[in-house]
Amino acid sequence: MSPDDAMGHDLDCGDVVEAVYLYLDGELSAEVIDKIRSHLDECSPCLREYGIEKEVKALIARSCCETAPDALRASIVSRLEIVRTEMTVKFRRD
Ligand SMILES: [Zn+2]
Incomplete structure (x- = not known):
């Protein structure tokens, strides 16, 4: 058990947010979902902080065959918008 480390650091928190967007559009491979x-x-604080961890996990758990119900999808998208904005603010401190 070794490449675990590299795997875990493939995505940072911002990447995950972007990836969830793509996931909602059905554009993610199983590998990326993994x-x-x-x-x-490994990094639950990133989404838990915004209160969307559970939703995103639920979304990902249903995975390949089903598309997300509209309500779940809508609630995640609206919160992701907030997350995205906050991250942008955080990373760009003028
Ligand atoms: Zn994270």
Whole structure:
């Protein structure tokens, strides 16, 4: 057990947020979904902080065959917008 470390650091928190967007559009490969999942396992604060960890995990858990119900999808998207804005603010301090 070794490449675990590299895997876990493939995505940072911002990447995960972007990836969840793509996921909602059905544009993620199973491989990337896997990376998101392991990132969330190791780095739960990133989404928990915004109160969307559970939703995103629920979303990812249903994975391949089903598309997300509209309500779940809408609630995640609206919160992701907030997360995105906050991250942008955080990273760009003029
Ligand atoms: Zn994170």
